[in-house]
Amino acid sequence: MALLNIENLSVHYGLKTVLHNLSFTVNAGEGWVIQGQSGAGKTTLGKAVSGQLRSTGQLKIDFNPQSPLPAEVLFVESWYRFTNLEGDRNFYYQQRYNHYQRKDTITVAHELEQYGKEQGLNKERLEELLTTLNYREVLDEQLFEISSGEHKKLQLIKALWLRPQLLIIDQPYTGLDVKSRANLNALLNNYTTAGGALLLISNDTGLPECISHFITLKEGRIVPAGAVLSTTERPAKPLPSFLVTPPQYTSRDIIGMHDVAVRYDEKYVLSNIDWQVKAGERWLLQGPNGSGKSTLLSLITADHPQAYANHITLFGVKRGGGESIWDIKKRIGLISPELHWYFDANATVAQSLASGFFDSNGQYQQLRYAQKQQLEELLKFLDLFDLRNELLTTLPLGKQRLALLGRTIIKNPQLLVLDEPCQGLDQQQTQYFNHLVDLISKNGVTIIYVGHFESQLPSCLTHKLVLAQGKMILNESF
The missing domain is CATH 3.40.50.300 (P-loop containing nucleotide triphosphate hydrolases)
Structure with a gap:
């Protein structure tokens, strides 16, 4: 069943066209990868599909009312943006190491508890995710204390706990060690088996088995399947x-x-x-x-x-x-x-x-x-x-x-x-x-x-x- 249908989609930033007339269809249960060099438009495409950016052309999402998964699209950003208890992001780099300021943000456990209540989610599913991604050790930590890899895991746990019908993850493997990547891939395979449609924005290798479709972007355009991408070698320059x-x-x-x-x-x-x-x-x-x-x-x-x-x-x-x-x-x-x-x-x-x-x-x-x-x-x-x-x-x-x-x-x-x-x-x-x-x-x-x-x-x-x-x-x- 076609969940996402895109025809001649374009995105403009002022007078600049960032995406040019993209067309593709994503079915429920499919795994896709959007790849391409930095600046090709990968993140822009993810944000457009999730409704965060205005676009022209056709972008149609047909949720399946019979699916046990929520009729939602979720875009997971490349890194996690959190606020302090006053609702702003006025943090500084050394703050995570200053023990006397540990009450400035909520703990990881509280963040997950709030998210679960807002979304009406099952706690048993959360327990499974915490175990699979080896995340229990950081539950009592403040949000600004955890590392980039632990922040990425928090994003992934929330997304896979919700399990929307369409899930878009920007840079899913950022900061994850080898074992965590393998465990994440197993979770993503389970997600598509349950009927979820997955779009990964990534140039990484070692992708989950559920990935069967690829979109390669170059300068905001889809490169035809089978085309050989020419990689421009940076000219040799003398060191400054x-x-x-x-x-x-x-x-x-x-x-x-x-x-x-x-x-x-x-x-x-x-x-x-x-x-x-x-x-x-x-x-x-x-x-x-x-x-x-x-x-x-x-x-x-x-x-x-x-x-x-x-x-x-x-x-x-x-x-x-x-x-x-x-x-x-x-x-x-x-x-x-x-x-x-x-x-x-x-x-x-x-x-x-x-x-x-x-x-x-x-x-x-x-x-x-x-x-x-x-x-x-x-x-x-x-x-x-x-x-x-x-x-x-x-x-x-x-x-x-x-x-x-x-x-x-x-x-x-x-x-x-x-x-x-x-x-x-x-x-x-x-x-x-x-x-x-x-x-x-x-x-x-x-x-x-x-x-x-x-x-x-x-x-x-x-x-x-x-x-x-x-x-x-x-x-x-x-």
Whole structure:
């Protein structure tokens, strides 16, 4: 039975046409994937189908009155947007680590309880989802405390608990570890078997078995089935001159941790961490969702107040030895999904990159001449120069990530902390960025790189640290 019928659908942003005369039909019980490079129009299509954007042409949804599934369309965004108890989103990046502010948002359990009441949902179904996606451990956490992968799981649990007749998920695998992806695929297979129609917006491999139809978009148009997509290789460019110069190290000891532990009340998030990082080493940090990776990184980036209660040295100086947070941050370039959430929505692309000089979430200071030269050189290197005056938030997600990746390297720091840096990037952009990391590594920069998949990593990595349940289970050199 045809659930969704689209004929000559177009979407316009002002004078710009983003989608051009799309036509396709989706039946109940089918699984579809919408794929294409960043900026091709994938998210725009999902929002148009769900009624969030105005479109022209025909978009007809015929719900089945006999279906046990609700006669609804649900669009799951690429990341979760939540509010505090006052109903706004005025959060800041370090807030999730400040225990005294833990009452600013509701807990995960309360969020699910409210959602279930609003939708009139069965609690037994929720229990099954919590078990399958291994989500019980975070139920008592505040919404702003959980990681990007845990936020994605919350989105997925709510969607699969509701089980609408048409479900659209933007970037379903963002932040999920290997096991969680496999468990999600099993849930999606069950959903289509029950009669739900599924549209995944994703360039990922390892899709569920229920996926039988593909739409590939290029510049807002559907690429005909069987057509070979030409992938334009980025021309080889010389590395910006300021990134060829080795970082100015103040110590050969970058990170030193001895018996480090972090706990909230009686719950340990990290325990018995012994870790040393020397200048020039390039570490891969891995572990399943909820293993403590984000908390470990927050101790390094001077964002976690419990660093002072532990034996931690950064850049040769023990925490609490008189150095300021900004003394530490000026030596570090950071990108993470959480930093992206809290970034200044009014910043242009150029301001976003320039903010890396000041470790801020937007550019609030004037640049010196040399800094302006570095900014221009990096914008051109990343193919963002023509977009420099555009608001960061108006760019496709992939290009937003590239701009923030540029922010991490603009000051040629001693330490790069790259926490899942390729979230939201398509395969070509991922390869491009990892190649960039390999190039930069030649100047001797120290790197900590968080990534779940071995096939999506730079080749320069030399060491590996793996966490599970807040403890080290592997610490080795390659």
